[in-house]
Amino acid sequence: MTERSGSESGPAHRTVEIGIALLIGVFGLVVIFGSLKAGINWGAEGPRAGFFPFYVGAVIVAASAINLWHTQRGNDGRLFAEWGQLRQVMSVVVPTGIYVGSMPFAGLYVASMVFIAWFMRWLGGYRWLTVVAVAVGMPVVTYLVFERWFLVPLPKGPLEEWLGL
Amino acid sequence: MEELVNLFHGFAVALQPYNMMLMIIGITLGVIIGVLPGLGGANGVAILLPLTFSMPPTSAIIMLSCIYWGALFGGAITSILFNIPGEPWSVATTFDGYPMAQQGRPGEALTAAFTSSFVGALFAVIMITLVAPLVAGFALRFGPAEKFAVYFLAFCSFVGLSKEPPFKTIAAMMMGFALAAVGLDSITGQLRLTFGVTELLNGFDFLIAVIGLFGIGEILLTMEEGLAFRGGNASINLRVVLQTWRGLPAYWMTSLRSCLIGCWMGVTPAGATPASFMSYGIAKRLARRGNNFGKGEIEGVIAPETAAHAAGTSALLPMLSLGVPGSPTAAVLLGGLLIWGLQPGPMLFVEQKEFVWGLIASMYLGNLAGLIVVLTCVPIFAAILRVPFGIIAPLILVLCAIGAYSVHNSTFDVMLMLVFGVLGYLLKKCNYPLAPLVLAIVLGDKAEEAFRQSLLGSQGSLGVFFSNGLVSTIMALGLVALFWSAIQEGYSRLRTSLA
Numbered sequence: 332m333t334e335r336s337g338s339e340s341g342p343a344h345r346t347v348e349i350g351i352a353l354l355i356g357v358f359g360l361v362v363i364f365g366s367l368k369a370g371i372n373w374g375a376e377g378p379r380a381g382f383f384p385f386y387v388g389a390v391i392v393a394a395s396a397i398n399l400w401h402t403q404r405g406n407d408g409r410l411f412a413e414w415g416q417l418r419q420v421m422s423v424v425v426p427t428g429i430y431v432g433s434m435p436f437a438g439l440y441v442a443s444m445v446f447i448a449w450f451m452r453w454l455g456g457y458r459w460l461t462v463v464a465v466a467v468g469m470p471v472v473t474y475l476v477f478e479r480w481f482l483v484p485l486p487k488g489p490l491e492e493w494l495g496l
Numbered sequence: 497m498e499e500l501v502n503l504f505h506g507f508a509v510a511l512q513p514y515n516m517m518l519m520i521i522g523i524t525l526g527v528i529i530g531v532l533p534g535l536g537g538a539n540g541v542a543i544l545l546p547l548t549f550s551m552p553p554t555s556a557i558i559m560l561s562c563i564y565w566g567a568l569f570g571g572a573i574t575s576i577l578f579n580i581p582g583e584p585w586s587v588a589t590t591f592d593g594y595p596m597a598q599q600g601r602p603g604e605a606l607t608a609a610f611t612s613s614f615v616g617a618l619f620a621v622i623m624i625t626l627v628a629p630l631v632a633g634f635a636l637r638f639g640p641a642e643k644f645a646v647y648f649l650a651f652c653s654f655v656g657l658s659k660e661p662p663f664k665t666i667a668a669m670m671m672g673f674a675l676a677a678v679g680l681d682s683i684t685g686q687l688r689l690t691f692g693v694t695e696l697l698n699g700f701d702f703l704i705a706v707i708g709l710f711g712i713g714e715i716l717l718t719m720e721e722g723l724a725f726r727g728g729n730a731s732i733n734l735r736v737v738l739q740t741w742r743g744l745p746a747y748w749m750t751s752l753r754s755c756l757i758g759c760w761m762g763v764t765p766a767g768a769t770p771a772s773f774m775s776y777g778i779a780k781r782l783a784r785r786g787n788n789f790g791k792g793e794i795e796g797v798i799a800p801e802t803a804a805h806a807a808g809t810s811a812l813l814p815m816l817s818l819g820v821p822g823s824p825t826a827a828v829l830l831g832g833l834l835i836w837g838l839q840p841g842p843m844l845f846v847e848q849k850e851f852v853w854g855l856i857a858s859m860y861l862g863n864l865a866g867l868i869v870v871l872t873c874v875p876i877f878a879a880i881l882r883v884p885f886g887i888i889a890p891l892i893l894v895l896c897a898i899g900a901y902s903v904h905n906s907t908f909d910v911m912l913m914l915v916f917g918v919l920g921y922l923l924k925k926c927n928y929p930l931a932p933l934v935l936a937i938v939l940g941d942k943a944e945e946a947f948r949q950s951l952l953g954s955q956g957s958l959g960v961f962f963s964n965g966l967v968s969t970i971m972a973l974g975l976v977a978l979f980w981s982a983i984q985e986g987y988s989r990l991r992t993s994l995a
Binding site: 347348355365366368369370373376378379381383384387388394401417419423427428431432434435439443446450451454456457461465469473477481482483485486 | 546547549550661663664666667670671673674677681683684686687688689691712715716719720721884886887889890891893894897898901902905907910911913914917918921922923925926928944947948951952956
């Protein structure tokens with residue numbers, strides 16, 4: 332469902348709002364279901380594990396039903412965001428997803444280097460020299476501060492193993 | 497009198513060279529965090545929390561709380577110079593701060609903002625020094641029912657005082673409670689809501705949620721808006737500072753009022769953002785030059801900054817004395833306490849005197865150091881803002897990932913952080929408040945434990961929450977807060993029908 336406002340178009344605010352309310356409602360149902368599995372009545376040691384979350388789930392479902400009802404009533408024709416803006420957002424979300432997903436295999440340092448370089452080169456349009464300086468500099472500083480100074484270990488991949496770090 | 501002695505001991509702790517160094521580092525990092533988009537007080541502290549795991553708790557809390565003060569100071573810089581609020585609580589500062597900068601009076605606006613911040617914080621710290629031990633002493637007598645009542649009051653005030661629609665606040669808050677419930681049940685030792693996923697055995701860590709919701713979510717929002725900086729030059733010299741200081745005492749009434757609003761809103765978990773708006777609104781209504789507000793009136797900078805800083809500081813009062821944080825950042829600090837092996841709540845004042853009073857003393861010193869640092873280094877901090885977002889954004893994202901990983905050394909948490917980030921973006925755009933969600937994740941287990949223990953004592957009767965004067969009063973206050981917007985509406989209807 333798209334609506335036009337001026338020259339730009341995008342998903343209607345109302346559509347997204349309804350989607351969120353439904354999503355929260357489903358989350359509430361999952362919580363209720365899980366609580367029922369854990370037991371919501373009284374056991375030997377008082378209220379059982381599902382007792383509290385069950386009511387929490389019930390309130391979530393009720394609250395999102397009311398939110399849904401409120402959203403249904405009013406339609407101000409506002410846009411959630413323009414498609415161009417959403418593309419901008421996705422151009423961060425997708426690479427970040429790949430970055431985060433590759434971390435267990437490539438290690439944090441290599442993944443970060445590639446990610447920073449990609450971001451600066453394609454979204455920022457910087458010169459390669461700047462790109463390389465920041466993309467290599469940041470992980471090196473991170474290594475020194477976290478692993479050397481504060482002794483916080485970060486995930487490493489094949490490259491670090493090969494370098495013997 | 498005993499408090500005074502304790503406070504002096506606290507100063508002795510805070511003035512140790514190591515702690516002083518951490519204070520300055522914390523303030524500087526905090527201002528940078530406050531200036532950069534996507535890094536706020538809450539997630540900035542959350543990211544840096546793992547660095548403090550090996551420090552003594554007192555030094556750790558001094559550094560982290562100083563990051564918080566720094567972030568509170570830093571928010572004003574971007575608001576005034578660039579019309580971009582670095583933090584939500586500095587939105588109200590843009591109304592008059594930015595026009596002042598455009599009229600060529602940025603130094604005056606910045607000096608007024610920093611000084612007011614300092615005044616607000618000082619007021620709140622004095623209040624904490626005097627009131628916190630009393631509250632803690634009082635709270636030592638609390639049983640499970642009273643404890644639950646305090647949590648109830650805290651969460652109800654969110655619903656009543658929040659700008660967002662009440663049912664959205666409730667939905668967000670309850671999602672937090674549900675996320676807190678996932679994993680091992682602390683009372684029965686039973687697993688719940690994990691649906692067979694082994695990564696969820698330990699539940700959701702709120703630090704991951706904070707980094708995702710506030711850090712990644714904020715970056716996504718900024719990406720959508722597309723940043724274009726058109727800021728003026730920042731120059732502060734001693735002459736401007738002294739000149740502005742000479743003019744400030746004339747606004748003592750506004751300052752005092754803003755301090756009181758800030759402290760009130762900070763102690764109840766409404767937080768710094770509504771406090772700054774409320775204070776600005778009231779100042780506008782009461783000021784002699786109220787009509788001029790929005791066009792560059794210095795009073796319009798003093799009011800929100802004083803209130804925001806007073807609220808941000810006094811949010812630590814319930815955190816220290818009751819174990820109920822008044823803001824997301826205070827919640828992160830509370831999480832830190834747990835990690836360092838301290839039990840937040842009234843017992844801190846009995847068992848960890850050095851920690852509590854070291855922290856309180858560092859609040860005096862930290863804010864003074866903060867004032868000096870920001871007044872002298874504004875041009876440097878403003879220069880950071882000129883580093884384009886195309887470089888800053890990936891670096892912040894990487895920092896968030898490092899922070900999320902190092903909480904539990906788990907790459908699963910990093911993925912979770914991204915999920916929370918997207919969720920935070922969507923929720924924020926749909927006006928769901930994030931602060932109650934985070935606070936519910938932090939306090940969920942404790943609130944549930946208090947609730948179940950009370951019921952256990954009363955054999956399942958809810959009457960236990962109204963069984964004596966104290967608990968009934970707190971519960972009744974909670975109910976009033978819960979239905980506050982309905983009460984207000986009813987009252988105004990009544991007045992119009994009578995008029």
